[in-house]
Amino acid sequence: MCLAVPARIVELEGDNAIVDAMGNRFRAKTTLLPDAALGNLVLVHAGFAISIIDEEEAKKTWQLIEQIDNFLETDKKVSG
């Protein structure tokens, strides 16, 4: 369950970022992406940015997330 969400880095201090995904803001680490910069769109998996992603790709995923009804009522399916 390697779910990952595209999000924009809106604050960055060292490798501690605040990211914004579809209006939701949460903490994420950029340790795995040393070149990540403020304003970058990144793919976040389990609280860690794992890849830089472009605007078009991020939009596609956000649209997809909007469409997905909650598959089961398990919380925060993030591991994997």
Place this chain on the structure above:
Amino acid sequence: MLRRISIAHKLIDAACEKLGRPFNIMEVCGTHTVAIFRNGVRTFIPQQMNLISGPGCPVCVTDQRYIENCLEMAQRDDCIIATYGDMIRVPGTTGSLEKHRGTNVRVVFSAEDALVLAKENPNKTVILLAVGFETTAPATAVVVKEAAERGIENFCVYSGHKLVIPAMRTLLSNKNNNIDAFLCPGHVSIIIGYGAFREIVDDFGKVCVVAGFEPMQIIEGLAEICRLLTEDKKEVVSIYTAVVTEKGNQKAQQLLSEVFDSADGYWRGLGKIEKSSLVLKPKYEQFDAVKRFAINEQPYKDKSGCRCGEVLCGLIESPECKLFGNACTPQEPVGPCMVSGEGTCAAWYKYNRKRHTR
């Protein structure tokens, strides 16, 4: 988009006709499994293209011994178990972690949250249940290093991390396997790079295509597999070019090799696989729950009649298990493939049950 779908369809249909035989494509990623079911992909592909769900859901492939050990640790009042949400309802002989939730068990969103818990609870030992494939393991590596650097002693990790490629090799080493191609996991590939699948092509002559998770990616991924099969090209191709590179995330790989060694690991259904799990290096053993709690690692004998193991190897489809939809449902799951939101049985139950209710 409709045009692209129609082109992909035509490619798939033409390829099936040209091949003139049934062929099997295995996906080894829970997110792919769900996306395939949710988008009804199985309903519109030609009959001779057979999609098989493989060992792609990390919670599902986690050996029952690991689950039982977690439940045992959850009884300890001197510890807090920090777990990702998908582990919480996996049943063991004494129930699931759910019953200790909020007290000895806390759901975390990130490995980093487990370190925060350790700082907030200096009198307890926080044990992070580190389950997941290569996508998740680098985060564990980061927090173990951080704990070591900052001297956070009341923190440790119970590593259940697994590696995808050794599992694929094990499936292919079984002479009875009938896999022609793999739809390879997109986010695992961000970390390991699509080049990592070359050994599957070289050693077993199978086609490997890395794809993302939107419907278009999956359909085009299947079309690409068809093209490679009909042209008899044994290759690795990534169509998830937006984020997957040939070499992957090198920083993540470097952290993995700095913190972990690969070791033999037990998988549900697949048994013991050489060098398929990640264990903390001796340098970090003070953060290893296995060392700290002298954890029992002997294989566990399951008596429930659950056939998740066979489902995970693609040997049976979920509805062939007698428990499916009867004794085992998402509300009252017997095996992990029914618990996890991305388990194969849960996907069958949610999207395809009507066709298969007996």
